[in-house]
Every structure is written in C-alpha cells, then in structure tokens.
Amino acid sequence: MRWTLKPKPDTKKVEALQKALQVDKTVATLLLQRGIETYEDAKRFFRPSLDHLHNPFLMKDMDKAVLRIEKAITNNENILVFGDYDVDGTTSVALMSSYLKTRTNNIATYIPDRYDEGYGISYQGIDFAQDNDFTLIIALDCGIKAIDKVTYAKEKGVDFIICDHHRPGKNIPEAIAVLDPKQEDCEYPYKELCGCGVGFKLIQALASKEGKTVEDLVEYLDLVATAIGADIVPITGENRVLAYFGLQVINHNPRIGIAALIAQIKKQELSITDVVFIIAPRINAAGRMKHGNHAVTLLTEKNPDLAQQYAAEIETFNTDRREADKQITIEALEQIEELKEQKRFTTVVYNENWHKGVIGIVASRLTETHYRPTLVFTKSGEKLAASARSVSGFDVYNALEACSEHIEQFGGHKYAAGLTLKEESYEAFKQAFEDEVCKTIDRSLLIPEIKIDWKIDLEEITPKFYRILKQFEPYGPGNMSPVFMTDNLIDTGYGKCVGEDKTHLRLTVKQPKSNSFVCIGFSMGNKIDVISEKKTFQAVYSIDENEWQGNVSLQLKLRDLK
Template identity: 55%
Template sequence: MEKRWVEQEKADAQLVEKLSNELNVSGVLASMMLRRGIATLEDAKSFFRPTINQLHDPFLMADMAIAVARIEAAIADNEQILIYGDYDVDGTTAVALTYSFFKKLHHKIDYYIPDRYQEGYGISYQGIDYAAERGYTLVIALDCGIKAIEKINYAKERNIDFIICDHHLPGLEIPKAVAVLDPKRADCNYPYKELSGCGLGYKLIQAFALKNKIDRSEVDCFLDLVAVSIASDIVPITGENRILAYFGLKKLNENPCKGLQALKELSNKTDDFSITDIVFSIGPRINAAGRIDDAKNAVKLLIASSAETAEDAGFIVNLKNTERREHDANITEQALAMIGNSPEMVNRKSTVLYHESWHKGVIGIVASRLTEKYYRPTIVLTKSNGLVSGSCRSVSGYDLYEALTACSDLLEQYGGHKYAAGLTMKAENVEAFSKRFEEVVSASITDNLLTQEIVIEDELALGDIDAKFFRILNQFAPFGPQNMPPVFISRNVSSYRYGSIVGNNHLKMTIRQKDSPLFDCIAFGCGDYLEQINFGKPFDVCYTVEQNVWKERKTIQLNIKGIRTY
C-alpha cells in the first residue's frame, strides 16, 4: 500500500542554531528537541535526565484526599476491601499494583476481575452482588467506572462504597462514588491528563504512602507494572507518563517482579526491553488470559511472590496466548477472504464483517489487522450472549465514535473513543448498520485520511549518522505515542552492489549517499522495489535509525519505512 510522506514543519532556524551551539549537537537533533518543547539547557536536563521527584503531587487530583481518608478508615475499622479492575493489561496491572501494596497493610483484601463474556467491560451488577454477598464494604475500581452511574447507585443501595480510579473521558454526570479519581474530570486541576489506569493506581498508593509516611521504595517497586500498562494501553509517552515509563523500564530490565520476569523469559529476548517490546511480547500474553480464559490468571501471575508460582502462572498465560494466536490467524484469514472475494467490499470506504462463530476475545485484534491491510474504519462483529458484539478501529484523523453516534438508533450499546470502540446490536440490525455505517463514513472521510501517512521528522544526510548522533538519538526514548521513533528522509541515495529479498518479501540492501559510509538496511514488505533500486539508480528513502545485533556485533541499521524512486 502506497503511503503519504508528510514532512514536519522546519523549526525556527535561529532557535535551532542557538540550541545546537548551546548543547553541541547537530541541527537535526536541536530541531527534534525544539519540537518536543526543549528550548534550553535546563529543559534538556529535565527531559534527558528525568528524576522521580518530577512527578506531580498526587493530592493535586480531585478527590484524592477523600479517597485516601476512606481507605485509612477501612483499614482502621477492619473492613473488607475489594480491588476491582478491567480484564485487559491496563486493568490487570492496576489491580496487581493496588492489591499488592495494600495487602502488606491490610489482610482483609481481595481482587475481582469481571468475566469478559458474562459481565462485559467495567463495573457489573454481578461484581457488586459478589462484593455484597461476601461482606465487602469498600471497592476500589481501576481502569473503569467513570460512566457507571446506575451501578454505583445500586452499590450504595447494597451498602458498598466505591472509589473510582479511571482515565477515560467522563460523561455529563459523574458517578456518586465516595471518590472519583479521573484527571479528565472537568473540575480536576491535576496537571497531567493522560495517565493510564495503572498509572492512576500508582498515584493512589503514592498519595497513601505520603500521607502515612511509608517509604517511597514501597511505591516505586511497582513501576515495572506501570510501564507495562503505559505501553500496552497506547497512552502518550509525554510528561508524567514519560517519567513513569523511563523508570518503569529501568525496573523491568534490572529487577522486575516475579511475574514479569517469567514473561520476559518466555519471550526469549536477551537484551533490554523497550516500550515496543512490551507491546509485542509482554502485553499480548497478559491480554490473552482475559481474551481466551480468565483474566484472574493474569493477576495471579503479576502478584506472584515466588519464581515457582510465577513460572506456573506464566505457563498458563502463555498457553492461552498460543491459543489466542491461532484464533487470530484463522479469523484474520477468513476475514481477508471475505473482503477479497467481494469487489463491492474491496471498494468500500469502511469495513464491516460479521460471522457468528468468531471468537469474541480476538475480534479487536482482527479489526486492527484489517485496518492495517485496507486502511479504513473497520468493525468486526460476532455473536455473544444473544446479541451481536463488535470491535471497532479507525484510521488517523477520523473520529470513529462520531460515526457510531450517527448509527446509534441501530445499536443497543456503544462506547469508546475516537480511534477504538465497542458496540452491541440485535442480529437483525447488522445489515442495516453495515449500510448506514458505510454511508456515514463515505460522507465524512477524505481521501487523504484513507491513505496512511509517514510523518517525517527531518531531512538527514547519511554522512551525519555516527556513534554520537545515535547515542543522543536513543536518549529521546522511551518512544511511543506522541514521541514515536523519529523517521528521517535522505534523498538521492543509491544501492551498493545488489539488494536481495529475504523472508516474506522483505528487501535487504546496503545504501550510500555521495561519499557517505555504507549503511545496511531492511525494508519490510518492500521486495517489489528490488529491480527499481538496483544498478545504481538514485532514489529517496525514509527510515528509522536502529541498532542491529548479530553474533554480539552491534551495527547501525536503517529500518526503511518508504522508498520513492525517480
């Protein structure tokens, strides 16, 4: 699929030169810094050498003092406390963190994860009944609850207090819980708005520790869980999240909890983990527990106190991930065939597919894969509990939630945000919904949005890529949303000798630019360009700069994101 190359605006030349001279870095690196709000030496120190003390005071968050006071009262009165969380990575890490911290202080505590298929997302009536029947009087809900108006009212009728820790956008009404911690509340002045659900759990225990003079080490020992949540929930790696991810990765790579150590070993990766490694290796394994079986298995893994317990729990989670991959591969193959065998579907501006036997736990992954292939708003539907359930994914710049709102009369329920959502409908509405959704998307999406873009950081001469450049470039990490690995463009390069095709149509080549050093390159899925780049023909490339390790030999490699021939 052809992609649009979009070059970012040039930074102010005078500011670039000033910062370049002040920090003794290249103009390209100075431009990168300015785009990330680094304009002075002090800014650079703060960004490249973060400290844990840069985190905000948790008591700046609305209701935090109330939440801490309610937990203190519950512990003092020997109440039973239930830690309640969503079944995905963010929810299970949040539960593991909060439960593990308070378990050291209070023995009447347990955790609860709703069943994805029987209870659905968020706080459920079944979960409230479970708490009431077992005598829990305080529930701390993590990564969910901000829209659970009626359920919180039901809990109050059953004499259960709730503390909600959620990072999703509230509705017009805030639930009448004892405390609602959500930086996205309109009346919350907390300086950073993009915390993960587990990040909110961290702020809660940070506040409790501050109030009760508990050593900081008892809080920061959970930063590896926070980093896993930040990576897996695709929240921005900016501000406070960047600091949490920075120190969380350090903990993950140097001294992880027993459960994450087990997952690291299952991945067979030998060097340090990055945010990307978490996304593709650790996150899917944790998620698989809730997608295929029971997310409580993920929590058991993450709270394991011994290597043996973690190894046993990790084995189960890994087994479920293998099963998840099989479902994923089979359903993706069927879905691609359904589109490919229908010229009408190929030419649509949206994708809506339904098969009643597809596994509900993986349809979100399949929707993501179809979006990658056809790059358009995509919904994958299956039958669940007598209704049709769907997972929805969008493309950059298109508001999926608004499109669903335009079809809401055909839906029983829907929720989510601009780029990802879920829905349920009656089976008899599937055809009408598919038609309406296509009409809405066709009327509101532009051709530009239907073509994937490559955002290019800056133009870079190959000769400027050296050890110093690479060392400083790596200090911009952790990379992730709103701080992605920078993509550079180099023009008029040529292939040295002949390129070759490896694996599944991947292009391997060595390039140079005028008298620059030679750089090995890998271009995934670009084998069709082989003949166009051979024989010394000039072309442009955009790429990220990476390190390649082969038999303990480390070299700089360019990961080609796009090729443009003349």
C-alpha cells in the same frame, strides 16, 4: 504511502537550542518538534526524575478516595479491587491489591469474565461483593460510565471508588470518589494517564499519608510501564517518567511474575516496544482465551516456581490466541474482498463464531491492511459485540457517539473503542456508521501516512548521533522513534529479497560521498524494482542497531522507498 515532512521549526529557536545544548542542527530540530525549547526542557527530557511527578492530590476527588480507603482499613472492612480484563486492567488490579495488602489483609480481587459479563463494572461483580461482605469496591480502568451500576451498588450498601482514564459521558457516576483526569472539572496537570497510572497516583496519595515518598513505590512501576506500553497512551510528561523508571524495574528488578514471563521469551534488555509486542500480548492472552484472573495471579505471585508454572500456562494461551487471530484475520479479509466493489469508507465485518477475545487484534490488522475505520463484530450472548479501531487522525469514538441510537453500550478512546448492540440493529448501525464516516472523514486520511521528522544525508549518521537518539527513549505516541528521509541513494549491488517467503528486502545503500549502510525493509520485497540497476531513489527509515555474531553495527530500518 503519503510522505509528510513535519513542519520546520523556527530557525532562531533551532540556533538558540543548538547553542544552549551544544548539539547539531538535526538534534535541535528533533527536540523542538517534541516541544523542547530550552535547556531546562531538555534536561527534563533527557534526565527524567521521579521529582517530576505531580502531587496526586491535584486530582479531583483524590482526598475523598484516600479518606474512604483509610476509613475502610481502620474499620477492618473488606475491600474488593475490581478491574477490566485487558493489560491495563489486570496490571491495575495487581498494583492496587499488592499495595493494599501491605496495609490490610481484607483484600480480594475481581476481574469480570469477558464472555459472561463483558467490559467494565458488572452486576455480577456487585452481587459478589454484597454476598461476600465487601463494603468498598475500587474499580480500575473502568467505571466512568457505570452510572446505573454504581447506583445499584449503593442500594446494596456497597461504596465505589472509580479510577478511570476513559472519556466521561455527560453524567458522572455517584461514587464516593471518581478519579479521572479527563473529567472537565478535574484540574490535574496531566490528562493522558492510563488506568494503571491513575491507580498509581492513588497509591502515591495513600503512601504519602504514611510519610512515604514516590521512591518507596518504585517496585510497582514495572506494572505501570507495562500498562503504558500496552494501552498506547502518549509517552510524554508524567507517562514518560513512569515508563522510564518502570523499564528500569522490568530490566533489573522485576516482580516475580514478570520475571517468569521474561524467562519464557529469553530476551536480555527489554525496550518499551518489547513490552508492547512481547510482554503485553501474553498478559492479554489470559483474558482473551481463558480468564483475566490468570494474569492477576501471575502478576501478584511471590513463589518463583508457581510463577514459572503460571507463565507457562499463559504462554499456551498466547499460542492459542495467535492461531485464532490468524484464522479470523483470513476469514475477515475474505469478507472484505467480497465487498470491495462497494468502495466503502469503513470496514465492518461480522461472524457469529469469531472468538470475542481476539476481535480487537483482528480489527488492528484490518486497519493496517485496508486503512479504514474498522469494526469487527461477533456474537456475545444475545447481543453482538465489536472492537473498533481507527486510522491516524480520525476519532472513531466521536463517530460511534453519532450512531449511539443504534448502540446498547460503548466506550473507549479516539483510536480504539468497544461496543455492543442488538442483532436486529446491526444493519442499521452499519449503514449509520458508514454514513457518519463518509460525512466527517478527510479523504487524505484513508491513505497511510509516514510522518518524516527531518531530511538528512547518510554522513550525519554516526555512532555519536545514534547515542543521542537512544537518549530520546522510551519511544511511543507523542515521542515516536525519529523517522528520516534521504535522497540520491543507490544500492551497492547487494539488494535482494530475503526471508523464507522472500517478502523482505535487504540492501546496502550509499550516497556519492558517504559510507554505506545495510538496510532492512520488512514486507517490502515488492519494492525490489525501485532499487535495481543502480537507479537512484529516496528512502524513509529509522535508525537502529543490528547485532550479528557479536558485532554491533548501525542499520537503517526502512519504512518506504520511492
């Protein structure tokens, strides 16, 4: 692990913020690292308000989208709400269809089949719209690159409104309206919305025409917060506001489908981390193992008994997903072991029998294990399909773009993308991708990095300090849980490996003049020698709470030891 201390903010700014907020140096430093420089900035950060959301009509084409939907409602046209099969797509479809059903009965939903149709807008979906007399498709979390398909729909008399957040290509589809804040000529102030976030801006605009405010739409924010967490978008600016209020809905008044999912996992208060690791994988499992329609059905269900039944089915899909993911990861790691002596800058593995629904998860696991830009391929019909994941600091989307002559179709983000190619192009693409990464990557990015916010002593960790840190939530990209470093630690003699297979490390640390703190280091059992025989050491950690037999205490969650 590379330990990197974040740059120290300007001393005068730290002192000014300390004085303005009446906080200690560490808190002022953490805030400045997050771009919070004034009392007003801090007020917005610690007290998110729905008033902080931007006017949706600042987004390019929003007025056109609203006009077309209002015309469709007035004329009793049939509207098809189309979305991708992942969490962002299915929550977007649930959000848009739920809202539009309060305005008209002529609404249906369509999720493409991951295996028959693949990612994004499909010709089958457009044919379905024409065959069933739909004259308007609202596409969510996809469509920004669907130039040919939007043209095909136009020829069949079907209009498109696109709500996307992926990076556009050189040309934009000729839809009635294209809502995507990442378009170069879109002046919307916040660029990092997820697909469901863009969908929310559209219903916010539609509702405003009826004289409603964003307060009237709070019930939809459980879906938006779930998508924000699952899609790993920055939890800054507008996303932070949406996630903050969405979590309140999830915890206190969730829709019936989400309540049914929470009942399956029996957890009281959910954080955004719980949404990412507990709720999102279950919603995703439907599209991975069966069909994304199951997720939309659950998320729009009004009958509690039916919702419980659907949630139980999704729990089964999730169990199957975990088993497939585990087996494929083992097989992929075996492939990597065979290739290890080649000293490659990329990890590219392929097996035609791997389950297409879990290759993205496997790619993430391989990236964590081998820390290389990673592609996991499987057979998909006549083509090969892959999920790409990257290491921190490297843009895998740009690398794929540089290899586009070998690719049929691709799309995504800096750190996660998907692609398809012809089987005969696989070897040439694999080499081109390796060459491109070798040419462009900073070698230091191939060593995992821990970014440390600030160096502190244990005596600074008090209940009051932790209460302030809790107010930094919700955490996520752009506002990660603070990571601290402390020197001159010793184990008080209770350090040991724990867990069924003894892979975790549990110890109690102190400094010469401090109280002691219990530490837990998951998968860090191999570090037991660092702490043995009263040797002094350094630790990198975050702070959280441990609840045991009704007692709550602060503990340190270890990231690394030296």
